[in-house]
Structure formats: structure tokens, C-alpha cells
Amino acid sequence: MNTAAVAKELGVSTKTIQRWVKQLELPMERNELGHYHFREDDLDTLKSVKEQLHHGVLLQDIKAETAPVPTMETSEPPALASDAExxxxxxxxxxxxxxxxxxxxxxxxxxxxxxxxxxxxxxxxxxxxxxxxxxxxxxxxxxxxxxxxxxxxxxxxxxxxxxxxxxxxxx
Incomplete structure (x- = not known):
């Protein structure tokens, strides 16, 4: 998902999503143009951030649990390499x-x-x-x-x- 889709899903602006990622130092994937690419796990993390903010937790006090960003080695098993080709x-x-x-x-x-x-x-x-x-x-x-x-x-x-x-x- 791109930033706009996540923002629409959460009901916030794209700038808000970008601010959360930067201030909370969330490890998000980026495409070749430098735009964020969000996975379902990332969406769950951002939903958690929104919920904590809704309950009055300050942004700097939020503890966001994130799943590790997959690397090239872990993102695609060798069997799927030929499928990708x-x-x-x-x-x-x-x-x-x-x-x-x-x-x-x-x-x-x-x-x-x-x-x-x-x-x-x-x-x-x-x-x-x-x-x-x-x-x-x-x-x-x-x-x-x-x-x-x-x-x-x-x-x-x-x-x-x-x-x-x-x-x-x-x-």
C-alpha cells in the first residue's frame, strides 16, 4: 500500500502518516522513488499508533511494536525466484x-x-x-x-x- 491508501484507511492525512513514520523511527520499506510502501503489519502498527494517540498518549511516548522489514534474502524464497522472472x-x-x-x-x-x-x-x-x-x-x-x-x-x-x-x- 502507498501512503495515500494507508492515510485513507486510517482517516488521517498523508502528512500525518509521514510524520508518524519519521518521529517514531518506524522501519518502513521504500520504493525506488523513495516513497513509503506499507505492508499489512505496518498498517496494524499505524492503527496502534492512532489508537494510542486517541487515548491521550503523546507521540514521543508511544511505543510502536513493528515487525522487521524483510530483506532481499528473507522476502522471497529461492523457489519463487523463477516465478518472479x-x-x-x-x-x-x-x-x-x-x-x-x-x-x-x-x-x-x-x-x-x-x-x-x-x-x-x-x-x-x-x-x-x-x-x-x-x-x-x-x-x-x-x-x-x-x-x-x-x-x-x-x-x-x-x-x-x-x-x-x-x-x-x-x-
Whole structure:
């Protein structure tokens, strides 16, 4: 059990559990990150501490009886070593499977996003084409369209500019 689970079980905060362990110098196991890992015996000890505090005993006067923390030699008999290796192999297989599933999911998400972007770009292209058609219609309807415009552009330059604008806004 972790500190949060023990705290919930006892109805106290995680800081209270940590304070009891430190002040009473209880020999608790720690994981690779330095977090406490409590066994059932440890939970019974902490329940005893809580009960003594409830009856008015000061924290420094509490006598906590603890079971010895198992070491690597005593925690697992040799017969279970091969079982542990089998569990490690099984966990590695499950981890690899989960990694493959995660990669497939990531690929699916990226594919969906690409399709969505493509749809959005096609919609923008359709709007640009409609705008170009509207501009052409408006130019044709101008009364001065028959007359020479104030700014005279070479027809070839005008076509280049339209082509440039179309190339910028279309893919």
C-alpha cells in the first residue's frame, strides 16, 4: 500500500502518516522513488499508533511494536525466484503490447488530423474560387470596364499577378 491508501484507511492525512513514520523511527520499506510502501503489519502498527494517540498518549511516548522489514534474502524464497522472472517476462510482454497499441492509436490520431486538415484546405480552396468568380463578375459589371482603366497594366502582367495570387491561395 502507498501512503495515500494507508492515510485513507486510517482517516488521517498523508502528512500525518509521514510524520508518524519519521518521529517514531518506524522501519518502513521504500520504493525506488523513495516513497513509503506499507505492508499489512505496518498498517496494524499505524492503527496502534492512532489508537494510542486517541487515548491521550503523546507521540514521543508511544511505543510502536513493528515487525522487521524483510530483506532481499528473507522476502522471497529461492523457489519463487523463477516465478518472479516469469512475472517480469509477462510484464515486459504486456508493456510491449501496450506500447504497440499506443503507437497504433497515435498513428490513427495523426491520420484523422491530416484528413481533417485536408477537408479544411479543400473548403478554403472552394471559397477562394468563389471569391475569384465574384471578383471577375464585379469587374465585368463596372461601367468603366469598357474604357481604358486609369492604371494600365500589361495584360500579360495582369495574368501573371492573377496566377501568382491563385498559386498562393490554392494548393
Amino acid at each position: 516469469g512475472r517480469v517476462a509477462e510484464l515486459e510482454n504486456r508493456l510491449n503490447l501496450m506500447e504497440q497499441k499506443m503507437n497504433l492509436k497515435a498513428d490513427a490520431v495523426v491520420s484523422y488530423q491530416l484528413l481533417q486538415h485536408r477537408r479544411e484546405m479543400e473548403e478554403l480552396n472552394r471559397k477562394i474560387q468563389k471569391l475569384e468568380q465574384t471578383i471577375d463578375i464585379l469587374f465585368a459589371q463596372l461601367p468603366d470596364a469598357q474604357q481604358e482603366p486609369v492604371l494600365v497594366f500589361d495584360n500579360q502582367k495582369l495574368q501573371k499577378r492573377r496566377g501568382l495570387l491563385r498559386s498562393i491561395f490554392s494548393l
